[in-house]
Amino acid sequence: MTARPIEYPTHPPVRAPARGPSAGGVPQVTTATDADHAPPTRPTDDERGRVWLDGITKRYGDQVAVDDLSLAIQPGEFISLLGPSGCGKTTTLRMIAGFEHPDEGDILISGTSVLNTPPYRRDVNTVFQAYALFPHLSVAENVAYGLQQRRTPKDEIRERVSQSLDLVQMRRFADRKPTQLSGGQQQRVALARALVNRPAVLLLDEPLGALDRQLREEMQLELKLLQARLGITFVFVTHDQGEALSMSDRIAIMRAGRIEQLADADTVYARPASAYVAAFVGQQNFFRGPVAAGGAAISSPHATVQSPDATLAGVAQGEAAVRPEYIRIEKDAGTPVADTNVARGSLIGVSHLGDTMQYLVELGGDQSMLVRRPTPEAPSLRVGDPVVCTWAPHHVLLFPADDSAVQGGYVAPPTSL
Template identity: 55%
Template structure:
């Protein structure tokens, strides 16, 4: 089953609408004029570096912070001034905050008991929530006897048992080891599809966002830099910042020539004409290449552009891939990655060539930094 289905169109049925949202701390804007619609049943990730405003935005939606300006609507109703417990939203934080003196089932039932839900309904809903997260057999166990991944499942069961319109998740997988984190990414996505609740997920991990999301919101300095599907964000970043944040490792500054090529101090680039169409001769450009787009070879490629000579500094085995680090003729590092079966027969210290196709060259305005 694919974990990255087509993104819902938020404009058709937004469950959350944010307009002109501003949040300040000590006069500095942590969230700066954000407009965003989030669709019913969507898995949306807020992605960005530390301090970009993603967690603050999540806390504003949840009611844990109030904005200086702007509007927040959930289900078409303004929630400005409405406390967290009165919003149709639940939150799973990095710290799972399970009650140590309660069993797993009692932890999951806590919110229902606070709402004075009938006992028979509590029992059935707790059982169903634990089934959804694969924790039925642990209902009577104490949290301290659970692994980190199991505690995380219980926290999610507790959050969905109230059937909220929206589930907010603040980097809930960050404390797990890599193997368990990757397993939970798939499980969370499948759970979200089954229950149909809107998930708003905060992460700084681009791989996590690409795997799980219907849409990704990339944030920078309190503002939205780009919104798109995982494929759009990865293949068509709208700035060098987004390209770098989703894993692009190779950048070069170049000048556009009158022959449709762009020249850097080390080589000449040819890119797809449509990517250069909005620029003029003499413009400074910021060019980008993903590591997997670069081919490393021992002999010079038979192509006039999009190649550079260098020395192999090292190669790393990544399971099904080999990652190369090449020092180009300009002294800068070039990162390349190839499937194991296509790996070049070269060793550290060898003279090598790096080459790439025109369609793999991403083009940004020269003043757009990483």
């Protein structure tokens, strides 16, 4: 059956705040003109979609939200800005979009500075966690809205709306209202509305945060496949490490308005640049104490944790990190074991996670340890059993002690499941 043609209502022109002084402290509003709707000069193919943040700083009173941040994003790259609330990731995204303006530095998109370019004139589109769909318009009308404001011919609007809805598999819902859609379907419509303008850069501000876990995981895969198919630069803001690891070409871990580490997912997970990154991405068991063995070990109250490399030579206090999946666990029979990379304790929790068994071990005092083993090889242990945990030296990461990370809540405590 052939779908009937879709008619699009006429809407008033976009009204955008003018850049410049305002009268009496009230922002001046101007109506968009034909010149405003004229397309910008098209950059060369190797420039389109390239984003360069050159020493940008953003302050709110005495608070520095983004601190002298520089970042080069390549055309067609999927990059995630990852970090806890208040680290500056959303402010950075909003400056790229034009909703915030840096106090210092420059922003270039597709080779051109956009500092004096209003949001609606930048070759970017933004998808927010709140999809902000017009409830009184149909799906197709929502997607068409931006093209109408650019005075795109109706035939072209119809064609591009159909193409965008096809990209997100929502064409058969074109006549429905947003209230008749599920959360995942609304998210797809918001994506189609952003993509219909064919931006050089798509900005995504935690767009999956309102979805349940299963749907969020499905949309992660769809987003990555869609980005690879279109070749558009994606800048994705999230506090969810799983999202960043599963989708990104590179991840920028942010802390206090700066980038703590910028690398691919494998590097960020296996070779974190600091204790802050190690704690934020995945889970870690941390042991803190004086540095020993010439910088190759930490002598903590519960274990001497040694690495093959003397990375902390000359450092007095440090911390060692071992991921739960790298630790072996068995019932403690009292048999002598090595002096390093061994911790003894009492099992206080067991959780079945499907393909993984998770164990929580109390080491004594205020420290516990998290262990995960694949279910087929996991030992049969009960709460209260004495256990011994061991791990290989090459799975140990050593860092200088980072009190600020601990006090800021960024180090995941090994005292909870």
